[in-house]
Every structure is written in structure tokens, then in C-alpha cells.
Amino acid sequence: MTAVLPARVPDGELLAQVERLVMTESPSEDLALTRACAGVVGGLVSEVLGERPQELDVDGRPHLLLRSGAERPVLLLAHLDTVWPAGTTADWPFSVAGDTATGPGVFDMKAGLVQGLHAVRTAGVAGVDLLVTSDEEIGSPTSRSLIEREARRARAVLVLEPSADGAPKTARKGVSMYRLLVTGRASHAGLEPEAGVNALVELAAQVAALAALGDPAAGTTVTPTVARAGTTTNTVPATAETALDVRAWTAAEQQRVDDALRALTPTLDGAALQLLGGVNRPPLEAAASTALMALAARCAAELGFALPDGRAVGGGSDGNFTAGIGVPTLDGLGAVGAGAHARGERVSVPALAERTALVARLLQVLTNDDAQEDTP
Template identity: 45%
Template structure:
């Protein structure tokens, strides 16, 4: 079965890649979502329920529900937006040739391969003539910018399902059972401008104060606990001969646990700088809570491993630093697994690629999980 579908799955993947869907291109996102909906319809038939939810200035979210023949209900979640600006495809270089074939393209790994594999998984489960659960696909177009419009849809759909499977790329074939929580902190320093040569003492440098703040913020990091702090953007001043009146920084924070999140919040709030004339303002923006392997998800992992064993291979799990929509689901205490999509690498990089010889196995694993979940109507029942 796996060899029979590889070419078709790859063709569907490439068709999705050829529709560029930058998170910031509303026209491209709309066309890409139309194509994704048409692809699902071509492979699965028209959904029993189709809803398109406005992105409110971002990419829309579509939910497609296919009624099953078993009592279970599974949510399959995947984003169709990418980090790549429209036009990137035109000058994308193919992957460097090696002993194992690769396919490259903007968004092919993160995460258009997962979208195609998810559609094929339901097709395979149906074709196996076994009970299948009701499946609701959630295709959102704003995940790469934090899911500002789609988060409530993701949470509501997951709450109505018995299990949620997120089609993000795998960690070298492993499913993702833990992800860091993410926060973005905007820091603004407002000082007093003056001439750097004639009256330096009259000024209060926003740049100098911000440098102190960023240094102190960096010291909050705790690598052993998985907490990272990165000042990725910084700007300020109007000239080398002017004591800077304003400076800004954007700081990315990643944490594994709620306890670390609370510690970072308190530590950032406690930072002081040496010149009291400079006003420091911090805008906190925690986006995704940490994802941990809750008891319900642990049962779902057991199911996935059992299915993989039946199909002749082992399934590993991994904790990763990046966040996804799975973070939202896990924070609700619901059963969720992430990283059930592509096998490859290079997310958000010019070398982004997949191994096409894995797409059939990944789709087949998902299909097997759907078949098992057809008769699982909620946790904490045993999944064996």
C-alpha cells in the first residue's frame, strides 16, 4: 500500500507548495486555502460540514468535518501559512543531491506535507473498510504569527473531539510530546535627548538604559531548566552625537513549565536601570503556554506506538523548543500529539526539505491511529 500512494501524496504536496501562502499575503492565503479545500474534496468528497472563519486581517481558518462510521471524533489540525514571502518559490534552489532523495520548497516541511498526509490518512482509513471516527480538519492561516484569530477555533474543536492530532513536522520521525511556551516582550526606553558633546550630562540615554536592561534580561535565562531569553531586535537613537531619547527591544522567551514562566515574569518586572530619568515600559505578550505530556496525551502516545509496532516500526517521542497549536490543546488538559507530519528538516530555512520516501509511512501511521480512535470516545479509557 505504501508504494502505491507515494507518487500521489507527493503530487498533492507539491501542488500545495506551488500555492505560496505567506502569513502576510491575504490574497495568497485565500487562494491557498481554496486549493487546500479543493484537494480535500477531491480525495475525500465534499465535507459534511464546511465552515470558513474570518481571520480578521489574517488568513482565514477552514473547518471540514467528515462524519465517520464509528463513535469517535478526532481533530486533525494543520496550518497552511508559511514564513516565506510571496515570490520566494521563483528562486528556490533544489536540495543538494545526496544518497537519499529530498524534495525542497517554501513550506514543504513546515507544514504542507503534513496537510497532504492528513488528508490521505483519512482516505486510507476509509479504504481499509474499518470503522473510522468523525474527523474535523482545522486548516488555519495564522499559526506562524501566533494564531491570533484561529486559537479559539482550535481550542473549541479540540474540546469537542476525543483526541487531537497536529500535523506539524516530526522531529526526525519522532512525534512531539512537549513544546516550550513562548513569549514576546516589547521593551521601550524613553530618555532625554541632548547634545553628546556640548551637554551630555543633560541627557538621559535610552540606549544605555536599554543595554543594561537587555543584559539583565539575558541573565534570567536558565538553560538547564530549558528557559531561553533572546533579544532578537533592538533599535534606538537618532544620531551618534545625540544622547538617545528612545530605544526599543523585542525579546523572545521560551520556557518548559508554568513555574518558569512565572519566574521569568517576576524577574523581568524586577529589572532596574542605573539612570532613574529613563522610563522603562514592558509590554508582555505570552503567546503559547508550555506543552507537557499530560496523562490523556500519554495514553494517546501509547496508542500511536502500538499502531507503529503493528506496522513494523518503532515510534519515538521528543521534546522541542518550538511552539505550535498543540500547546493550546495540551494546556486544556486534553489528549494531543504533535509532529505527526513530515520527516525532513530545515524549518524556516532555505534548505527546508522532506524525504519523499517517508510520506506513505507517515500517512499510514495516521490512518492506523484513526482506525483505533474510531472506538475511543474519550479519556481516561485505556487505548489498548
């Protein structure tokens, strides 16, 4: 039987709703604005799908959930928060020039969210759940347990994060975040420096050891980022610290670095070390997305276009969490464009409807219980 392919959504309808979301600012750290944006998203869900999602409050932060009632749904995963501070739209509002739309958060990931809603509508199927979170850009501290809970119910997860030059994201590095605190002993730098234990000197020794934990061949990076030490220019520093960003393609590499960090010992007598933090996001390993990527390529061919091969990227997303608990996950199904987190981020207008149709077709196949060979 010939498949009934999803209808194409008019560009104008998609653009009007993307503009509404982009102009509703939602910086992650501003709870009032993210809550207001959650209200706008809830209204948009109701407008497109005819049902308002449940607003879940976790530690004062809003997340939106719309369940289909299916026993094993497909989960569409998105976020509404952005990295852009309040007031950014005053001098950089949403705009369209030719085939390109721009505005703060348009690429990451408000266009993808709009596409996802229309994909559910045009797919014409039951069995699709939607989860929209509001803290992805700050590591998902309140939504992680919610994401994992909903993913455990799902047969597959499709993540509406932006694409990589049009390609879905089939692997993502795991992300670990740490703070290494050093305690020494203060003394006067001129009168009796020998009486002190210089925390900055200890930190410098540790930073060299930290950098050596990376493994370029394995793609593992251990990057000291922000550092601080001391109080005044004539005092031996009693405290010092650095933040660490760790990225790895595999859980084994992530664990290796974590073990090594926890085994660090001071080099100076009288100094002490304290490690805070740990694994934030497990890797989205390629095995989690292989079957879904093959299916997406086939769906794109049915719709008349070629889907670029999947891409492995260093940045993390909430798809790391769902893949980390063993649920088939395909990321990067949102907007086609460029410039995430950069001034001038933009999306391709013609690709809005094309990507909407792709996600809709994936939903049709994945929710078809008679086509078991299509379900990962």
C-alpha cells in the same frame, strides 16, 4: 479480532498533491496568497474527502474547518502558511530526486497536510474533525481562539507538524514574546550631555538583568534579539527598545520570567520602562502526550515499523495551545525530513505513505468507543 489496517496510498498520488500545495505559495503575511492557497486546500479536501470545508474569516484571514458531527471527535490540526516570501518557487520549485522531495514549505508543513487528508480517508472512520489555519508561522494571532474552541470539543488532538528526525514531538517549550521600551530625555551629546537621560545606557543595564533571568538548568532562555535606540549621533537617546524571546519547558517557569519582567525598575533617575507583550504559547508539557505517544508506537508496530522515541523540542506550534488547555496532544506526526525554515527543506518520499498509514491507524483506534483503554 485482527485489526483492519489502513491501505497504503500510492506515492504518486501523494506527491502530485504535495506539489500542488508547494507551488501555491502562501507566505503568512500575504493575505491574498494565503487566501488563494486556502481555496486550493479547500478543493483538495473536497477531492480527497468528498466534502468541502467551511472557510472561516477571522480579521480578514481565512481558516478552514471540516467537522464530522461527532460529539467527541479527534481533531487533526494543520496550517497552510509558510515562512517563504512570494516568488520563492521561481528559482526553487518543487522537485523530486530519488527518495527526496524539496520545495518551499514542503516539510513545514504542506506534505503533512496532504498526509493528514489521506489518513482520514484511509482510516474509514467517522469522528474526525479537521482544522487548517493560515497564521501559525506568525504566532496564530487570529486562529488561537478557534483552535482552542475546537480542541475543547475533542478527545485528542493530532498535530500534522513535521517530525523531528522521524520522531513525534512529545514536548515543546512555551513561547513568550515581549518588547521592552525605555524612555529617557534627549539632550545635545556635546553641549550638555548631563542634561539628558540616556535611554540606551538604561537599556544596556536592563539587557544584563534580562539575560540573568534565564535558567540553563531548567532549560529556560531569555534572549534579547532586535534592539534599537537614538536618532542622531550627537544626541543623547531619548528612547530605546529591545525585543525579547523567552522559552520555557513548564508553565511555572514561563510565569516566573513574566513576573520578573513586570517587576523591572529603571536604574537611571528620570528613565521609565514599559513592557509590551506576554505569553504567546504555553508549553506542551510531556504529560499531555505520554499516552498518545505509547499508542502511536503500538500502531507503528502493527504497521510493521518502529517509531522513534518522542522528542522534546524548543520551537512552538499550535499544539502548545491545545495541550495548554488540557487536551491530550501528540505533535510532529507530519512529514519525515529536515530543514524547516531553511533553504533546501526536504521530505522523505517513502515515508509519506508510511506516516499517512500511522495517522490513519491512530484515528481508527482513537475513534473506537469500544476500545476505551486506547483512548487517552
